Amino acid sequence: MACRRLGGVPWLFLILAWLPALCAAQTRAPYIPASPDVVLQQVPPTTDPRVRRFEQLRLDLQRHPHDAKRAVTLAQAYVDYARSTGDARFLGRAMAVIDPWMRRPLPPIPVALVHATVQQSRHFFKASRQELTTILAREPNNAQAWLTLATVAMVQGDMDEANRACVKLANTGGDFMGMICTASLRMLTGRAPQAYALLGLVEDPGPKAPPEIRAWIEGLMADTAMRLDRAALAEQHFKQALQWTPGDNFLLADYADFLLDEQRPRDVLALLQGDSASDTSFLRQVYAETALGLPQAKADAAAMAARFAAMDARGSxxxxxxxxxxxxxxxxxxxxxxxxxxxxxxxxxxxxxxxxxxxxxxxxxxxxxxxxxxxxxxxxxxxxxxxxxxxxxxxxxxxxxxxxxxxx
Missing domain, CATH: 1.25.40 (Serine Threonine Protein Phosphatase 5, Tetratricopeptide repeat)
Known part of the structure; x- marks a missing residue:
């Protein structure tokens, strides 16, 4: 499926969320694992080229600590990684990177745009829309801001605002982005055949298009095919999308939901391959285990319940x-x-x-x-x-x- 900020109030929420643990740490003895086999935290593997790139970007920013452009590049890399893996910790890292610029009375637009994007990712939709509106008042032709605003409006069911943003996006970002935006809106407003036809026009964005763009389009076509009640076609697009971005967290969750609807829980387990690090993947794994009546279903369901309880305790x-x-x-x-x-x-x-x-x-x-x-x-x-x-x-x-x- 699958919710940011740095300066001011957002940090306050993070501090408040951690405050009980910080106070407890002053009164309780530190936790010492009973065995070296106990996993305290999973960290991204350094074999991942994206993780190796983080270090390069961090060193670059350290050498140029006052360069907002470099800060935005690193922060956006963190945001992209958080979205593709479902690891929200990297959204916090993105906030930390842009904090010095967000403290300014008028943050640079690229910094504010990253900030609004992180707000969107954490489901602070109202705040995200307010910030995007401010950005667009300063820079009316910012295509990325119009796209993000359209996305947030669609998620919130504000189709009039989404339509306005799509029109502005077409005027500022060109026909390609305008058609994707319009197709997404039509898919949500009972016009799936038109949406699928529009997406078909942009399905091949050209040899220079990054894999993420290709996977995005294929994922939209899969969702549209489902609304057309064409399961085989939807699965074809899901598989194509995963060829472009094999480990995308939300794409995997979307495909797993499709498979569950198709009464194929074993295929869900094969798709997710025991990925328990991502909450969204682990939840679909629990659904599949429960449907199959597997022995581990009860224990994994209890673990998932504990994760939700932890989210509630954090106010998430x-x-x-x-x-x-x-x-x-x-x-x-x-x-x-x-x-x-x-x-x-x-x-x-x-x-x-x-x-x-x-x-x-x-x-x-x-x-x-x-x-x-x-x-x-x-x-x-x-x-x-x-x-x-x-x-x-x-x-x-x-x-x-x-x-x-x-x-x-």
Missing amino acids: HVFQREQAGFALHVQHDAPRALALAQQNWTVQRAPQDVRIYLEAALAADQPAAAQPALDFVQRTHLSDPSIDRLVARLRSDAMAQAAPRAKP
């Missing part, structure tokens, strides 16, 4: 949608799943958020509770086979509950 709500799904499909706690889905709804309204909201309302036998999501589907014309079926069931249940009882 990045994965509320996933937490709602876990509560519903693994813990079988429909009321709690519904409460989590409702909380998540105040932050984001992507198709996956709509789906878990509807599923939880059905499972909790509270069709009326799903009305905000039903209104959203009607207003935006969102169409998706799984969501369409849920909408029909909820409307049927609501009518049954509203009908007067027949007299004996």
Whole structure:
């Protein structure tokens, strides 16, 4: 699936999150592992060329500590790594890099744009949109800012703002980015055939296009094919996308969700290959193990529950949608799943958020509770086979509950 800042308030939230641990450290003896085999923390392998590049960029910035351009390059490398691996620690590193410039009354636009992007990645959508609006007031032709604004608006279900941003993006960033943005919007507003046709026009962006761009387009085509109820075509695009970016965290989660919907949990385990470092991958692994009734399912479910509890303790709500799904499909706690889905709804309204909201309302036998999501589907014309079926069931249940009882 798959939520930033440095100066001022954002750091305060980080400090507050760690404060209990810092205080405890002053009163308790330090933790000493019972065995050298105990894993305290997993770090990225230095065999990864991206990790080796971090060191080069850090040394370059150390030699030129007042160069904002070099700071942005390093921070963006951290952001890209965090997105592709799901390791949010690198978002914090990105914030640390740009902090000196974010403390200025008017940060350089490239720095502010990285800052807004990290806010988006951590699901601080309102703050991200405010900062992007400020950036665009200073630099109206900033294509990256328009793209990020369109993305945030779509995630929040603000289709009018997304459409405005897509139009501006087409005018500033060219037809290529404009068509991708427009296709993404049409996919979310009941016009999947048009979206797929538009993406087909940009499917081959040229030999110089980076793998990430190619994988992005293929992933969008996979999502669009799913909304067209064409499973075989969707899988074809997923596989092509993973050929371009084999370890992309969110792409793997998206494909795993597709496989779970297709009742193929063994393929999910083969796809994820026991990746427990990423929360998103580990959650899909738990879903697959549970579906198969594997012996390790119970222990891994408990470990996943502990991860969610740790997120709650930190005040992190990045994965509320996933937490709602876990509560519903693994813990079988429909009321709690519904409460989590409702909380998540105040932050984001992507198709996956709509789906878990509807599923939880059905499972909790509270069709009326799903009305905000039903209104959203009607207003935006969102169409998706799984969501369409849920909408029909909820409307049927609501009518049954509203009908007067027949007299004996």
